[in-house]
Amino acid sequence: MTEAFVRAARTFLDAHLPPRAPRSATDRVALLEEIDSAREAETLRAAKRWQALLYDAGFAELDGERAREFAALLAEYEVPDLQPLLVGLHIVAPAIREHGSAELKARYLPRLLRGELTxxxxxxxxxxxxxxxxxxxxxxxxxxxxxxxxxxxxxxxxxxxxxxxxxxxxxxxxxxxxxxxxxxxxxxxxxxxxxxxxxxxxxxxxxxxxxxxxxxxxxxxxxxxxGGWKAAITSLSSERAALGGAVDAVPPDLVERLAEQARRRGLAGDPAILRRLGRLRAALAAARLTGQRADLDPAAAASISKLLVNRAVAQAVETASAVLGPALAADTGDGYAWTEFVLGSPALRIAGGTDEIQRSILAERHLGLPRDPR
Missing domain, CATH: 2.40.110.10 (Butyryl-CoA Dehydrogenase, subunit A, domain 2)
Incomplete structure (x- = not known):
């Protein structure tokens, strides 16, 4: 069953996407990337086209092992950016599915999941x-x-x-x-x-x-x-789960690109830089692998994954700062390519509930510890 699914998925991806092109150490790296209105409009159009293809082919609502297998395959291709659709797909649609009337589901869910509505x-x-x-x-x-x-x-x-x-x-x-x-x-x-x-x-x-x-x-x-609070919690939990998967937005070759930057600056043998690169690789692996675990309570897994992603991104910022130094403050050159990543990283610690809120959720709801005084 799994082999048949992988073959079908690869056939679909080969038919619609080019293979992922190699990245350069000097390519732009961004979170909350700044783009002009024309490019934003084209990104939205491309996202809608790609989501419609996924939905029509049956790949838009995968879960469990199939979702993990499909995500692994996607890493090999140049995939359109679905960021413009993520709120509809991963925050609004789950609340409608869980709490909406039959009429509401019929009216909105297919159009959200197909990317027709944002x-x-x-x-x-x-x-x-x-x-x-x-x-x-x-x-x-x-x-x-x-x-x-x-x-x-x-x-x-x-x-x-x-x-x-x-x-x-x-x-x-x-x-x-x-x-x-x-x-x-x-x-x-x-x-x-x-x-x-x-x-x-x-x-x-x-x-x-x-x-x-x-x-x-x-x-x-x-x-x-x-009864909106319960429905809102469904959206917030789904948002946390989606943000826990935000590690996929981090370039898979991030460590290699930083290592190349270190070599360019004569830091390849610096023990402090090597330690940072090693810890960053471990943090990214922990975030990715935790998101693939099937033995965790989904609600707990969402908070844990989000915390691990935030930690990995923070370590990436610290490593980039150590490697690039003052070049990060320049308005041109290799350092400038990382500026948006560094400046956009704090948003991950806030979106979907701050790190402090995630720790409180894990402590109170999943570990049974006493609640903070209200």
């Missing part, structure tokens, strides 16, 4: 980030609709999203976790305003979103009224 997450607010249950965006019932008013922030991809998964307060008198509802907002609806947030990488993949009297049909509610 989505963003409307969770965080200026005064409700780590304490997400403190959101204040209000939804007031009006007939068969809800009227939504409030502000969201750090919404990745909101500027090109068709749908927004919004956590809103529908019962202001209930305890804060109990008065929330999750619903889908049409990002083209009247009253939706998206403003880009410029990052220190130079890009603007995050946004703040203003919702002013936005009309949302009750049919677009995900899960029960005032």
């Amino acid at each position: 989505a963003c997450q409307l969770f965080s607010e200026p005064d409700a980030g780590s304490d997400l249950a403190a959101v204040r965006t209000r939804a007031v019932r009006e007939g068969e609709d809800w009227i939504v008013t409030g502000q969201k922030v750090w919404s990745s991809g909101a500027h090109h999203a068709d749908l927004g998964e919004a956590l809103v307060r529908t019962d202001p008198d209930a305890p804060k976790h109990a008065g929330l509802t999750l619903m889908l907002v049409d990002m083209r609806a009247p009253g939706v305003e998206v403003r880009p947030l410029r990052q220190m990488t130079g890009g603007a993949s995050f946004n703040e979103v203003f919702l002013t009297g936005v009309r949302v049909p009750d049919a677009d509610r995900i899960g029960p009224l005032n």
Whole structure:
């Protein structure tokens, strides 16, 4: 069964993708890469084309061993960047699948999974980030609709999203976790305003979103009224799992490229650099292998993998800084090729819940340790 699957997958990939080209030690390395609007639009089009091919061929919803085998094969090819679709595929779709009505699933899931619709997450607010249950965006019932008013922030991809998964307060008198509802907002609806947030990488993949009297049909509610916290947790857990797989966004030859940079600078025999490179290789391997373990509770695995990925990326930044030195601050040359990677790395420690939140989840929910005082 496995051999037949690998043969079928390789036949499909050979038919649609070129083999992965060798990378140079001086090639650009980036997290939250800065790209202009024209390139961003083409990246989105390419992502939609590739996701449609995956979905139609039956490779869009793999799990377990098949997902791991397919991911290993993908590393051999030049694969379109699916970043513009990740929120819809790995954050919004799981919540709809788990909590949505049959009608909601039929209306949105196939189009999200095929890449026809893009989505963003409307969770965080200026005064409700780590304490997400403190959101204040209000939804007031009006007939068969809800009227939504409030502000969201750090919404990745909101500027090109068709749908927004919004956590809103529908019962202001209930305890804060109990008065929330999750619903889908049409990002083209009247009253939706998206403003880009410029990052220190130079890009603007995050946004703040203003919702002013936005009309949302009750049919677009995900899960029960005032039961939004449970549905939101499904999205957050899925996001953590996806970010735990972010190690795949790290170039597989990252250590070799840094080693080549060290050789160029006469540091190939430096014991401190060699130790850093060895530790980085081990950290990346630990992150990748942990993500492949089938014996871990999926929720725990998501938090563990995310922490390991963050640690590996932090070590990559430290190693790049040690190897490249002041060249990282230059606006040209080998060091500049790594600047976006270094500047984009802190975002991984925040997205999907900070490292501190992941440790609390593991301690309280999975190890049974006492909860912090609330």
